Amino acid sequence: MTIKKALTLSVCSALLAGNALADDKVLNIYNWSDYIEPEAITRFEQETGIKVNYDVYDSNEVLEAKLMAGGSGYDVVVPTGAFLERQLQAGIYSKIDKSKLSNLGNLDAALVEKISSHDEGNLHNIPYAWGTVGLGYNVDAVKARLGDMEFDTLDLIFNPEVTAKLKDCGIGVLDSPAEVMAIAQNYAGVDPNSESKKDLKKGAEVLEKVRGDYKYFHSGKYISDLANGDVCVALGYNGDILQAQSRAEEAGQGVNVSYAIPKEGTLIWFDLLAIPSDAPHPEAAHRFIDYILQGDTAAGISNYVYYAVPNKAAEPLLNEDVISNPGIYPSEAVKAKLFAQKAHTARFDRLLTRTWVNIKTGR
Amino acid sequence: MSASKIAWINDSYAKMTRYNFFRRVNWGRFSVVSVPYLWLAIFFFIPFVVVFKISLSEAAIAVPPYTPILDWNLEEAYVTLKISLSNYLFLLEDDFYLSAYLSSIKVAAISTFFTLLVAFPIAYLMARTEGSTRALLLALVILPFWTSFLLRVYAWMGLLKKNGLINETLMSLGLIDQPLIMMQTDFAVYIGIVYTYLPFMVLPLYSALEKMDMTLLEAAEDLGARPYQSFFLITLPLAMPGVIAGCLLVFIPAVGEFVIPALLGGSDTLMIGRVLWDEFFLNRDWPMASGVAVVMLIILVLPIMLIRNSQGKEGAA
Amino acid sequence: MTSPQHTDLSQISERTNVQLPSWKSDAQPFVQIENITKKFDDFIAVDNISLDIYKNELFCLLGGSGSGKSTLLRMLAGFETPTSGRILIDGVDMAGIQPWSRPVNMMFQSYALFPHLTVAENVAFGLKREGIRGAEVKQRVTEMLDLVQLGHLGKRKPNQLSGGQRQRVALARSLIKRPKLLLLDEPLGALDKKLREETQFELINIQDELGVTFVVVTHDQEEAMTLASRIGVMNHGVIVQTDEPQDVYEYPNSRFVAEFVGSVNLFEGQVTVDEPDTVCVTSPEAGGELCVNHGISCAPNQDVHVAVRPEKIRVSETRPDQTYNCLQGTILDIAYMGSLSVFKVKLASGKEVRVTQPNTNRESGGRFTWDDSVYLSWDMDSCVVLTS
Structure with a gap:
């Protein structure tokens, strides 16, 4: 063997070893911020010997921009249902090899069924967590203005007579056209996922009447504002509002925040684990997904982030204040009225965005 | 540098050019001159070309999410150029x-305009004071830069909000009985922009005013100009290069400003930065977003080039 | 210090003879400065000065830096407010009158031309502030630029002009409003020597032509000698002497003036003869008796100085026929300066005396050489006794 050959061989084997290491021992995760129990990552690393690189984002749009640009290098990402649905059309996710997932049976079959509207046959996703878009309110401030009544109604943000009374203490609404418009269309009595101009107009009319009573449209500000009393009603994500609730309690300024799923029905959303088609470490990704499916992992996450996990095996391990909180795990009757938001066509997205800007700017 | 030293350098430079005109001097000089151009090319021109290219395609659900302009297939031997x-x-x-x-x-x-209004007296004071006072003022202007821009905008939210510091103070002094609504208004946006960009206005104004000879104002007064006339006839025209530089430094980023209106402004403030964001993220229409960006650039760059051009002509006259 | 004796004094006397020497008449003073004091914190820049300046005068304030001359000028212009005392211009008290309202214009040492305006616009600036517009402005600016011989440069910017041209633009600008009083702060200071000499006479001609009262501040005694109808010599915030140039030179009233204006030899001594028309001083320094043909007021045996200008001293090999004002010494140094020669003569007392001799013919410079023993003498009316 010449020296040259020996060198070539050793370089090759080094490369192969490196490759094998890269395939087995590293995992690049891109998840929402504050969306996992930190110990869950450490335990996974200890159990498997895989080094986890954990990045976070705080909007689906940012995730999508990175994935659509290509070559993101992530192995596991967590898009929301409607986003995954559209991203599937671009072919950016690979199928999940379910034979590699020993804990697949832990999933809540009824919820998984709902997700198939985003991903036919659920070939590309495993649900991570789910939640609702609902009403967060400052109990005392709202009571003082509206008297004794049940506050689980969208009248709080969509009925002009009610919003007029709440204007002075502040109403904040998510700056998320697709989600808010779906809820508004549902409130107006039309299909929340309808793409007809007429139905969009009905949803828009609901918002136009009350827009002047809103303090702002913003997707994050309401957390601190609810907690310190700068707004008294917010349409937002259940986990965010429960976070505001615990912040208010910690602050001890007498602000009492509560969450309600509106009786008119509202959005249910699912954040889904998925593997990009160009993921460098698909093996490790499957191991991580299977790990998340373990009942104890899922329960740990739910207890930590105050969002529901679609995992039957986790239920016995959930803290009492989590499993019994109707804002996190609603009753079957309430669940029945929840609807998922479908991905829209590009045409409708443009129309929706424009309508939304017009509503916001009062044009 | 002393004159003799300059002369010496010139002399040795001349010798060098005589002996190795092509080998050393020309290339050394070329590389020095080319650095700013290289910088512009890498960080301005190439990105602009990329954005411009994307703006000529159409949105698609693909990776990347737009249609290719140039498409070819060697086996079937075709090349298509599709510009939209x-x-x-x-x-x-x-x-x-x-x-x-x-x-x-x-x-x-x-x-x-308001930044100019606030910055001018500050710059004027800085230019007219001496020594340690001047250094102190300069530090006060620059110091806020050492904290995060976002942090400073959030601080303004704390000051301006309904139960914020300003309202609390005014109420406790009994000057108002209802809190003033300042957050989520255009007023808050103006405050945010003026505050954030103030140093960009103060520094060029300061450098222009600092060069001004104070006896010019005495001369103007001596010739019958009242102080306000001296200001408009002498101080302001002489500070004009600083005024123009400062206004451009504030105006250009303010047009595309995204963060300040989002945090301090109301939902009804329509800004091109937000439209760009919407096009890119909500509509997922990269080509359209690129088009908006290109037009914005043209709107901003053309007037600047015209101003520069007119200044250049004046300087040459 | 350059030698003032070389300035053509005849020209000055000619000029002052042509004009009415108003300060010698009973005319009402045009500018009355009454007990003016200016303090900057603890520093007294101008110390209780009183001074009258008459119409059509070209008055020079001559002094070193820090003598208070510029402060006095700036108080006339209104840029400084007197700490006490008052200033009247044409009979009007200037207290509380702002610079832009005074009938006074100033030409600044740095010229202070507005760099963003053309020459014509600079000159027109004062007129426009008076609300004058259109053709009149144009006509008066043209006149004024012609007067300073810059008619062809109206469209230039100041930075496209030479130093002398700028000086004339500044002059034109300060004259366009036809001020009653023009203040000039070191008007020739920034010009080179040749240009300065030309401009001196130009300035005098313009002053004659326009009949404006000029107050000039300068540190250059030669400039003051040439320009002024009267000179006020300032030192430490005080005017030490006010006189016509010739008198300031010939009859300085103090050691300071004698030394500041021109060069002088001073001999210390005691008064021995004190008569109304003759004073004699015994000076061990001079090694003899020095006599002057004017009276002084002093105590007997008081220490005084006798001042004599270098050009008033005669040099001879043989002892001249006079008992007073006659010294003996050896030549220490000779400097040939073309039109004159300067000798340094060392007396027995060790004192060095400076003597200048005109080189009236080619040989006269070579009459003496180093280490020659010579006699120095002068007339009684060629020296003065200084008591302070």
Whole structure:
């Protein structure tokens, strides 16, 4: 063997070893911020010997921009249902090899069924967590203005007579056209996922009447504002509002925040684990997904982030204040009225965005 | 540098040019001159070309999410070039974009004006004081830069909000009985922009005013000009290069400002930065977003080039 | 210090003879400065000065830096407010009158031309502030630029002019409003020597032509000698002497003036003869008796100085026929300066005396050489006794 050959061989084997290491021992995760129990990552690393690189984002749009640009290098990402649905059309996710997932049976079959509207046959996703878009309110401030009544109604943000009374203490609404418009269309009595101009107009009319009573449209500000009393009603994500609730309690300024799923029905959303088609470490990704499916992992996450996990095996391990909180795990009757938001066509997205800007700017 | 040293350098330079004209001096000089151009090319021109290229394609659900302009297939031996102007046509047809540009320019112009108004006395004072007072003022202007920009904007939210410091103070002094609504208004946006960009205005003004000879003002007074006349006839014209530089430094980023209106402004403030964001993230229409960006650049760059051109001519006259 | 004796004094006397020497008449003073004091914190820049300046005068304030001359000028212009005392211009008290309202214009040392305006616009600036517009402005600016011989440069910017041209633009600008009083702060200071000499006479001609009262501040005694109808010599915030140039030179009233204006030899001594028309001083320094043909007021045996200008001293090999004002010494140094020669003569007392001799013919410079023993003498009316 010449020296040259020996060198070539050793370089090759080094490369192969490196490759094998890269395939087995590293995992690049891109998840929402504050969306996992930190110990869950450490335990996974200890159990498997895989080094986890954990990045976070705080909007689906940012995730999508990175994935659509290509070559993101992530192995596991967590898009929301409607986003995954559209991203599937671009072919950016690979199928999940379910034979590699020993804990697949832990999933809540009824919820998984709902997700198939985003991903036919659920070939590309495993649900991570789910939640609702609902009403967060400052109990005392709202009571003082509206008297004794049940506050689980969208009248709080969509009925002009009610919003007029709440204007002075502040109403904040998510700056998320697709989600808010779906809820508004549902409130107006039309299909929340309808793409007809007429139905969009009905949803828009609901918002136009009350827009002047809103303090702002913003997707994050309401957390601190609810907690310190700068707004008294917010349409937002259940986990965010429960976070505001615990912040208010910690602050001890007498602000009492509560969450309600509106009786008119509202959005249910699912954040889904998925593997990009160009993921460098698909093996490790499957191991991580299977790990998340373990009942104890899922329960740990739910207890930590105050969002529901679609995992039957986790239920016995959930803290009492989590499993019994109707804002996190609603009753079957309430669940029945929840609807998922479908991905829209590009045409409708443009129309929706424009309508939304017009509503916001009062044009 | 002393004159003799310069002369010496010139002399040795001349010798060098005589002996190795091509080998050393020309290339050394070339590389020095080319650094700023290289910088511009890498960080301005190439990105601009990329953005411009994307603006000529159409949105698609793909990776990347737009159609290729140039497509070829060697086996079937074809090359197609597909340039779409539809984004620009749409920009022109739809008055929404025009009003977004106008609204951004309005906000930027008003903010720039107020920044100038606030910055001028500060710069004037800095230019007229001496030694340690001047250093202190300079530090006060620059110091806020050492904290995060976001942090400073959040601090303003704390000051301006309903139960914020300003309202609490005014209420406890009994000057108002209802809190003033300042957050989520254009007022808050102007405050945010003026505050954030103040140093960009103060520093060029300061450097222009500092060069001014104070006896010019005495001369003007001596010739019968009242102080306000001296200001408008002497101080202001002489500070004009600083005024122009400062206004450009504030106006240009303010037009595209995204963060300040989002945090301090109301939902009804329509800014081109937000429109760009919407196009890119909500509509997922990268080509359209690129088109909006290219037009914004043209709107901003053309007037600057015209100003520079006119200044250049004046200087040459 | 350059030698003032070389300035053509005849020209000055000619000029002052042509004009009415108003300060010698009973005319009402045009500018009355009454007990003016200016303090900057603890520093007294101008110390209780009183001074009258008459119409059509070209009055020079001559002094070193820090003598208070510029402060006095700036108080006339209104840029400084007197700490006490008052200033009247044409009979009007200037207290509380701002610079832009005074009938006074100033030409600044740095010229202070507005760099962003053309020459014509600079000159027109004062007129426009008076509300004058259009053709009149144009006509008066043209006149004024012609007067300073810059009619062809109206469209230039100041930075496209030479130093002398700028000086004339500044002059034109300060004259366009036809001020009653023009203040000039070191008007020739920034010009080179040749240009300065030309401009001196130009300035005098313009002053004659326009009949404006000029107050000039300068540190250059030669400039003051040439320009002024009267000179006020300032030192430490005080005017030490006010007189016509010739008198300031010939009859300085103090050691300071004698030394500041021109060069002088001073001999210390005691008064021995004190008569109304003759004073004699015994000076061990001079090694003899020095006599002057004017009276002084002093105590007997008081220490005084006798001042004599270098050009008033005669040099001879043989002892001249006079008992007073006659010294003996050896030549220490000779400097040939073309039109004159300067000798340094060392007396027995060790004192060095400076003597200048005109080189009236080619040989006269070579009459003496180093280490020659010589006699120095002068007339009684060629020296003065200084008591302070």
